[in-house]
Amino acid sequence: xxxxxxxxxxxxxxxxxxxxxxxxxxxxxxxxxxxxxxxxxxxxxxxxxxxxxxxxxxxxxxxxxxxxxxxxxxxxxxxxxxxxxxxxxxxxxxxxxxxxxxxxxxxxxxxxxxxxxxxxxxxxx
Amino acid sequence: xxxxxxxxxxxxxxxxxxxxxxxxxxxxxxxxxxxxxxxxxxxxxxxxxxxxxxxxxxxxxxxxxxxxxxxxxxxxxxxxxxxxxxxxxxxxxxxxxxxxxxxxxxxxxxxxxxxxxxxxxxxxx
Amino acid sequence: xxxxxxxxxxxxxxxxxxxxxxxxxxxxxxxxxxxxxxxxxxxxxxxxxxxxxxxxxxxxxxxxxxxxxxxxxxxxxxxxxxxxxxxxxxxxxxxxxxxxxxxxxxxxxxxxxxxxxxxxxxxxx
Amino acid sequence: xxxxxxxxxxxxxxxxxxxxxxxxxxxxxxxxxxxxxxxxxxxxxxxxxxxxxxxxxxxxxxxxxxxxxxxxxxxxxxxxxxxxxxxxxxxxxxxxxxxxxxxxxxxxxxxxxxxxxxxxxxxxx
Amino acid sequence: xxxxxxxxxxxxxxxxxxxxxxxxxxxxxxxxxxxxxxxxxxxxxxxxxxxxxxxxxxxxxxxxxxxxxxxxxxxxxxxxxxxxxxxxxxxxxxxxxxxxxxxxxxxxxxxxxxxxxxxxxxxxx
Amino acid sequence: xxxxxxxxxxxxxxxxxxxxxxxxxxxxxxxxxxxxxxxxxxxxxxxxxxxxxxxxxxxxxxxxxxxxxxxxxxxxxxxxxxxxxxxxxxxxxxxxxxxxxxxxxxxxxxxxxxxxxxxxxxxxx
Numbered sequence: 001x002x003x004x005x006x007x008x009x010x011x012x013x014x015x016x017x018x019x020x021x022x023x024x025x026x027x028x029x030x031x032x033x034x035x036x037x038x039x040x041x042x043x044x045x046x047x048x049x050x051x052x053x054x055x056x057x058x059x060x061x062x063x064x065x066x067x068x069x070x071x072x073x074x075x076x077x078x079x080x081x082x083x084x085x086x087x088x089x090x091x092x093x094x095x096x097x098x099x100x101x102x103x104x105x106x107x108x109x110x111x112x113x114x115x116x117x118x119x120x121x122x123x124x125x
Numbered sequence: 126x127x128x129x130x131x132x133x134x135x136x137x138x139x140x141x142x143x144x145x146x147x148x149x150x151x152x153x154x155x156x157x158x159x160x161x162x163x164x165x166x167x168x169x170x171x172x173x174x175x176x177x178x179x180x181x182x183x184x185x186x187x188x189x190x191x192x193x194x195x196x197x198x199x200x201x202x203x204x205x206x207x208x209x210x211x212x213x214x215x216x217x218x219x220x221x222x223x224x225x226x227x228x229x230x231x232x233x234x235x236x237x238x239x240x241x242x243x244x245x246x247x248x249x250x
Numbered sequence: 251x252x253x254x255x256x257x258x259x260x261x262x263x264x265x266x267x268x269x270x271x272x273x274x275x276x277x278x279x280x281x282x283x284x285x286x287x288x289x290x291x292x293x294x295x296x297x298x299x300x301x302x303x304x305x306x307x308x309x310x311x312x313x314x315x316x317x318x319x320x321x322x323x324x325x326x327x328x329x330x331x332x333x334x335x336x337x338x339x340x341x342x343x344x345x346x347x348x349x350x351x352x353x354x355x356x357x358x359x360x361x362x363x364x365x366x367x368x369x370x371x372x373x374x375x
Numbered sequence: 376x377x378x379x380x381x382x383x384x385x386x387x388x389x390x391x392x393x394x395x396x397x398x399x400x401x402x403x404x405x406x407x408x409x410x411x412x413x414x415x416x417x418x419x420x421x422x423x424x425x426x427x428x429x430x431x432x433x434x435x436x437x438x439x440x441x442x443x444x445x446x447x448x449x450x451x452x453x454x455x456x457x458x459x460x461x462x463x464x465x466x467x468x469x470x471x472x473x474x475x476x477x478x479x480x481x482x483x484x485x486x487x488x489x490x491x492x493x494x495x496x497x498x499x500x
Numbered sequence: 501x502x503x504x505x506x507x508x509x510x511x512x513x514x515x516x517x518x519x520x521x522x523x524x525x526x527x528x529x530x531x532x533x534x535x536x537x538x539x540x541x542x543x544x545x546x547x548x549x550x551x552x553x554x555x556x557x558x559x560x561x562x563x564x565x566x567x568x569x570x571x572x573x574x575x576x577x578x579x580x581x582x583x584x585x586x587x588x589x590x591x592x593x594x595x596x597x598x599x600x601x602x603x604x605x606x607x608x609x610x611x612x613x614x615x616x617x618x619x620x621x622x623x624x625x
Numbered sequence: 626x627x628x629x630x631x632x633x634x635x636x637x638x639x640x641x642x643x644x645x646x647x648x649x650x651x652x653x654x655x656x657x658x659x660x661x662x663x664x665x666x667x668x669x670x671x672x673x674x675x676x677x678x679x680x681x682x683x684x685x686x687x688x689x690x691x692x693x694x695x696x697x698x699x700x701x702x703x704x705x706x707x708x709x710x711x712x713x714x715x716x717x718x719x720x721x722x723x724x725x726x727x728x729x730x731x732x733x734x735x736x737x738x739x740x741x742x743x744x745x746x747x748x749x750x
Contacts (some may be wrong), residue, residue: 002627030592031611033674034599041666042604043277056184063185064226067192069319069569070605072612077179093176094185099284100167101189102478103148103750104292105320111281112322118280122506125172155467155493156486159474161341166291167479172284191286194444194694195480197487217655224659227603229667230690230698236656237697243655292475301468309431309576310438310469315474317442319569342530343426343707344435348536350417351439354542361531361573368530377502405717405737405743408549409724416541417729424533444694445730447737536631542725551718556684561718563685564726567692568745593676594685 001040009044016047016054022082058084059094066098066110074110078117088118126165134169141172141179141205183209184219191223191235199235203242213243251290259294264331266297266304267306308334309344316348324360328367338368376415384419391429391455415484433459434469441473441485449485453492463493501540509544516547516554516580558584559594566598566610574610578617588618626665635668641672641679641705656723683709684719691723691735699735702743 014022027035039092047057058081065074081091099107139147152160172182183206190199206216216239224232264272277285297307308331315324331341341364349357383413389397402410422432424441433456440449474482514522527535547557558581565574591608591614599607631708641645652660672682695731706716716739724732 001630005626016273030193030615032586033592034596034607034611037596037599037666037670038604038608041662041670045181045219045662045666046225049221051214052222056181059181060184060188060222061226061232063189064192064223065605067189068227068603068605070609071234072324073605073608088280089176092283093174096171096174096284097177097182097185097289099287100171100479102193103318103481104288104317104477105318105323107284108323108390108476109289115280126255130251155463155490158467159471159482159486161296161478162291162471162474162640163483166287166295170287170291170682190480193478193480195484198480198483213655217658221659221662224662225604227695228601228694229604230601231603232659233663233698234695236659240655279397282475296471296475299468299471301464302472306431306434307467310472311476312577313435314438314442314473317439318477338530339426342533343424346424346534346537347427347432347435348439349537350421351436351728351730352443353731354538354725355565355568355573357534358538358573359570361534365530370737376505380501405713405740408734409721409736412541412545412721412724413729413733416537416545420537420541440730443728443730445734448730448733464643546721546725549718549721549724551714552722556681557722559685560688560722561683561726564688564723567689568727593674595673596671597673597677597685598689599684600671601686602693 001036002044005044005048006040007044008037008048009039009042013039013043014049016043016058016083017076018044018079018083021076048065054084055081055086058086061088062086062094062110063098066095066106067102069109071108071109071113074113075117078114079121082083082121126161127169127212130169131161131165132166134154134176135166138164138168138171139223140205141183141208142201143208144205146201151224179209180206180211184215187211187216187219187235188223191220191231192227194231194234196234196238199238200242203239204246207246213239251286252294255294255298256286256290257294259289259292261339262297263289263293264305266308266333267326268329269332271326304334305331305336307349308336308341312344312360313338313348316345316356317352318358319359321359321363324363325367328364329371332371338364376411376414377419380419380423381411381415382419383423384414384417387422387429388414391418391433391449391458393458396451429459430456430461433461434465437461437466437469437485438473441470441481442477444481444484446484446488449488450492452456453489454496457496463489501538502544505544505548506536506540507544508548509539509542512554513539513543516531516543516558516583517576518579518583521576531611554584555581558586559590562586562591562594562610563598566595566606569595569606569609571609574613575617578614579621581619582621588614626670627663630669630673631661631665632669633673634664634667637672637679638664638668641668641683642701643704646701648707664734679709680711683711684715687711687716687719687735688723691720691731692727692732694731696734696738699716699738700742703739706745713739714734 025035061077062081063078078091095107095110098110150160186202187206190202203216220232220235223235275285278320311327312331315327328341345360347359400410437450437456440452453466470482470485473485525535560580561577565577578591595607595610598610650660658722683702687706690702703716720732720735723735
């Protein structure tokens with residue numbers, strides 16, 4: 001493990017997804033190795049690169065996770081995208097583009113997940 | 126058909142993919158109805174919306190088409206992305222994020238397609 | 251928007267999925283633009299074409315949505331297929347063909363979704 | 376192996392895809408077991424069922440294989456569909472529905488494969 | 501149907517997934533034909549082949565069903581894998597390899613499904 | 626970057642895929658960052674873990690890459706699998722299991738890729 005990359009990854013992951021999310025996914029014997037891999041490589045080695053702003057990375061993620069059909073992860077990254085400055089209107093635009101390129105069912109599901117994430121946030125205020 | 130949306134779609138499609146591409150895909154009896162649908166709905170009704178700049182739409186498309194595993198379309202949209210102001214370095218960043226979220230084979234294939242598109246462009250200059 | 255195509259789409263969508271479904275998906279500021287696109291483009295411009303009967307279109311949809319792995323949409327289109335004259339026995343045949351071409355897990359999940367849709371319908375009578 | 380199912384499968388497979396295709400895929404030590412499984416299980420046990428006409432099964436296959444993104448198989452089944460009485464216009468309708476439910480790139484690729492299959496057939500006449 | 505292959509399939513399916521699972525999926529008029537197909541071809545004609553030990557087949561299945569994104573089936577096959585001698589540590593390794601080849605969201609979801617399956621088993625003791 | 630993990634990754638990658646393959650993918654300004662990520666993260670941090678033998682990791686990869694529908698990568702990993710002690714008969718078994726779980730077209734394509742890889746190897750001897 002490269003400690004500097006890991007620490008940078010933990011910092012970005014916390015900034016995007018929140019301290020409580022990161023604490024909850026800390027992992028035990030079973031899932032710890034995955035969480036460490038995700039922190040170092042996904043959040044440190046890739047999200048931590050200079051070439052794209054966090055907001056753009058979040059937008060790409062919403063499009064990709066919509067296509068990957070992973071609603072738990074999509075909901076997490078809708079929250080992360082809002083933290084990174086993506087507006088609700090921009091999320092709508094992303095998922096309308098999903099409708100064209102990946103089909104209507106992918107878009108309909110993604111809109112539902114986004115609405116649920118928005119409702120959670122509005123309630124928790 | 127809504128003529129205004131269709132015309133807007135044709136204009137954007139031409140701006141992004143080039144006049145010769147659009148002319149070549151004009152379609153005959155068999156594929157004409159698909160091409161008209163794509164021009165009006167994909168390029169007019171969605172790409173033509175105000176909510177995201179063309180550059181961002183191109184970046185989303187590169188990520189999505191990489192996941193959809195459609196190399197012909199990916200090559201076309203690499204060219205379109207360059208036309209919309211996405212740099213080669215930004216394309217690299219997008220496909221590195223593909224590596225993390227959709228796996229290494231999707232990224233390796235996408236890098237190869239991008240290199241081929243770059244080589245074509247460099248040769249045609 | 252092309253009003254004639256939109257109206258035709260709304261008529262077909264209502265005929266296939268029911269008035270209450272269409273009213274429930276009417277959309278607000280967030281999802282309204284998607285719902286309008288789906289009504290015009292999906293239901294008007296494609297379902298509204300002459301080349302295939304509604305029953306055949308429903309059969310194709312069951313196969314496609316089974317592969318797309320979208321259970322909410324699949325349940326909706328199981329109901330739509332029954333409205334379009336696809337029998338329960340034909341739905342079984344479609345999903346057995348899914349087993350062969352897309353694998354056993356896709357078929358097992360699709361059978362479960364279909365049974366749930368059938369049970370809902372039988373209860374609501 | 377159930378000889379009766381196998382023989383029925385071989386008969387249907389030959390009827391749909393042609394004698395020369397079936398002979399070419401007969402298989403050796405490596406692929407023989409797969410080809411036998413496909414003949415018995417795919418063509419005998421499922422295509423051989425009474426619940427759907429061959430034409431409908433071909434239409435379902437075109438939609439499914441377009442989504443599965445397997446161009447070799449798609450080309451084979453375009454030919455099979457024509458043998459089973461699906462017209463070129465119906466193939467266009469199927470792939471336009473693919474555009475809506477699985478996205479524009481899946482449809483564009485499928486139209487290209489179909490055109491290539493049509494051109495092969497027109498040349499071989 | 502080949503009775504010998506069917507019986508072998510039923511025996512292996514019961515050994516891997518348990519008698520109560522197999523009894524629950526016996527099927528009625530609607531799903532019986534699918535269940536018979538799965539027992540004969542999936543469990544008899546393929547799982548019943550000599551070329552790979554059951555443990556290896558289970559490991560392949562965990563990787564494949566993680567990618568197919570079918571959580572119900574994945575949970576069933578986590579249990580089956582444990583019955584076939586795959587350890588919890590080996591399951592972790594399989595899903596870490598899923599992270600690399602199919603992306604982080606597929607791995608995160610698969611770890612969650614595995615934890616739920618483990619918790620069920622630990623409770624039922 | 627963690628030099629130790631990178632070096633271990635380069636060693637394993639070379640052992641599995643061959644020195645000339647690794648040299649050819651060394652990367653330039655465009656693809657160098659991806660290749661470094663793959664060497665460290667894929668080959669060092671995951672393939673380099675103790676929990677599964679290389680042979681098992683190769684078998685999992687064949688199943689996964691067959692499903693991911695990436696023929697270039699599949700051909701590379703067929704060669705790698707043979708280097709890791711997977712026999713041609715075992716490769717057949719893996720792809721027959723692909724037929725059941727991911728459908729016949731995925732298996733047919735994978736058998737073709739494997740045959741091409743075998744033919745290349747037999748010729749180069």
